[in-house]
Amino acid sequence: MAALAVLVVAGCTGDTGGFRPGAADAGDPYVPGAGNGGYDVDNYRLAVDYDPAGDRLSGRAVVSATATQPLSRFNLDLSGLDVGAVTVDGDRARHRHDGDELVVTPERGLDRGRRFNVTVEYAGIPSARPDGQLGSGGFLHTEDGAIALGQPYSAATWFPVNDHPSDKATYDIEVTVPDGLAALSNGVPGERTSAGGRTTWRWTERAPMASYLSMLVIGRYRVETGSHGGKPMVTAVPQRLAPTGPEAASLARTGEIADFLASRFGPYPFDSYGGVVVTDRRVGYALETQSRPVYGPGFFRGGRPNLAVVAHELAHQWFGNTVAVHRWRDIWLNEGFATYAEWLWEEHEGGRTAQRTFDLRYAATDWSRPTLDPGRDRMFGDAVYQRGALAVHALRRTVGDDAFFTILRTWTAERRGGNATTDDFVALAERVSGKPLRAFFDAWLTGATAPARP
Template sequence: MRRTRRRIRPALAVAVVAALVFAACTDGDERGGFRPGAVDVGDPYVPGAGNGGYDVAGYRLAVRYDPATDRLSGRAALTATATTGLSRFNLDLAGLDVSRVAVDGRPAGSGRDGDELVVTPRDGLSPGARFTVEVDYAGVPAAKADGQLGSGGFLHTADGAIALGQPWSAATWFPVNDHPSDKATYDVEVTVPDGLAALSNGVPGERTSADGWTTWRWAERAPMASYLSTLVIGDYRVHSGTHAGRPMVTAVPASLPATGPEAASLARTGEIADFLASRFGPYPFDSYGGVVVTDARIGYALETQSRPVYGPGFFRGGRPNPGVVAHELAHQWFGNSVALSRWSDIWLNEGFATYAEWLWEEHDGGRTAQRTFELEYAATDWSRPSVDPGRSRLFGAAVYKRGALAVHALRRTVGDDAFFRILRTWTTERRDGNATTDDLIALAERVAGKPLRPLFDAWLVGGSAPALP
């Protein structure tokens, strides 16, 4: 996502918090050795987000949305595996009314606790058991105040709606385990009035119409973090084609010029993705694309998987902005394919994506990455850490720019050959998974064949300007 000396240690505190939360939620509800799943994954950056006791493999979502009434109705089917013996478990769901819940086809008990849907299956779920959950729900979805990016989640617009946000948004329009540590595949059907587009992640499927309504279908087969899911509904000019043998779907609002800076920027998506693949390794998903929105509440661009969404502020100068496209496309490797295990390591997303902007600018005939490094080094506030920056600075300059400085310092230290081998090894070995800063340091040391932790300590969390490599 892009917006208009302490030692790095494993986050033991996160694990302790998770254990305490699980212990607290199990009191008083044991049935034959089964216990309630945790009501929180224990990530202090997003208190209340995510749940424990199970791992979701896939979501099948069928939703219907009427902009005239702002009413959404849907059925979510989740396939999951119990990671412990469960007497009940939670899903994140904000504000919508639930009319039916079934587990493995049998009616299940359900209740609400704030933004939590509490599901009690008829029988306990044994560790390792694979199970399905179906939830029928409806209502008028609402955004969730974030405090840093404004309102994240489901936003009603003049011609439709936008479901978007970081670090959360998914729970405002479907029941979900809403934390990036539990990635899953997605099949999405969206039914809207004829004449409106309904854009989401992944490969487009068959589109059908009946009785004044059109159903758009999308499939994301690579595991995806929940905050990377999106839904954009409205009057859009949609262009469907292919690039490198894969679907390419881009869209701009019909109110914008067909040859304006927005469309011109999206038109470079394939070219930029190919350049980044030459540096980072093969593009990790089955489709490409991008969507421009004009709603002023979207003051950012977000790397929604395979189809980034770009807010209006990036095109106010009246010129194409390939730099923001490079940033969000770089996230397809760094942040999407290789996703966070915890939000305190967000620099792994934003530092590499910012560095990708530097690489693209140099490739596109602009300033060199070395020159950008020198300018940013001189302007950096070294009192702000990149790792564990604090909730209020989750999207601060230290995460983005200091993170990128650390990436370039690694390159200067190990040399270009080892540096790009580190990046390609990271994106290959960690593809479709999750990772931490410690994981990156260990891999970089293995590939480079030398100790690198002091370098990362100095450039990511040290309290003073590190020596130039």
């Protein structure tokens, strides 16, 4: 039987002596119940064992965190898995499950600023998230393994986590699966070892990562490991697909597309590159999982390489991954810029110019729907993606190319590894361009009528 998973987080006992419980919610109305307060995670160390035959997952998760208030107890997000022992800094802690919340009460309160470790042992049959606007997510059992993926959340279906992008952390991940199966995740690949008919795959992501950008793909894959620009390049396509098919051909241009985007956005922000194609039709989307995007099968139905989706997901490595949102109301900072990267790549390849795409989209846009704070039900709508890209190009036309690309490179450099808001971006754009831009952004992001073309 596989080892139980262990999660490490610091905690406290009763609500006395100035200690108080951490919030059970990050306070983001777009994802009610997700995330927690009272602490900030520095690192997740995950040891997961998965048996596809029984669809059973177990492992060890060690979470290292810092208390941001005097803590008497705190929550972690964990859905559908049974918890064994929980310890805080090696001492037994009381715990209980309250829906999708794991509530941990340590023996002693944690002072503000104290670093602590919480170890959680857990196991069970992981579950998927109900269908959302983006499609099925969470932990999906497949014919030959599993896929753990999804936005705006999915991580809590396979490990205990503070499941909100406002709390980014580094990751050390090891996954043990039956021999013959690949276990793909984020970051730099480590040593792979086998024993007793099972293989352990290791991955390390040293750049801070939002939890929804973590991923796990297990199954029979053709894994290609190489390098690009002195960094590891890992791509994977299911063995059932042709090695010369459109999926592999698309992934093969990952390095080239990333280099083009780096010429516009600044240096590539992570220590590895790659991509993974999945064939499960429940994954009706592509997702910018950090350093190694995952692409659903629908993007290759035409039988030809799809470089637009690769450009989009790679652009997120700058916009959305290294610079993440504080709250989902600002998701246009992710999707508007990634959509604009598609326009730039198409022009670079000799296709339609960004200006021509702007003109066509401008004429077809429903200006009654806002880009900024679109509402929970429309966070993946055209107003976020396409109107967001229109705002980006309009900014370029307003400030000029030199200032525009300086704004983008400054944004990804100064905010690297952190979080930001629309107000932060507006302030930076004004600083770099020397122009007052608040009225401009109000018109292009939230105005109810078509703004004048710059």
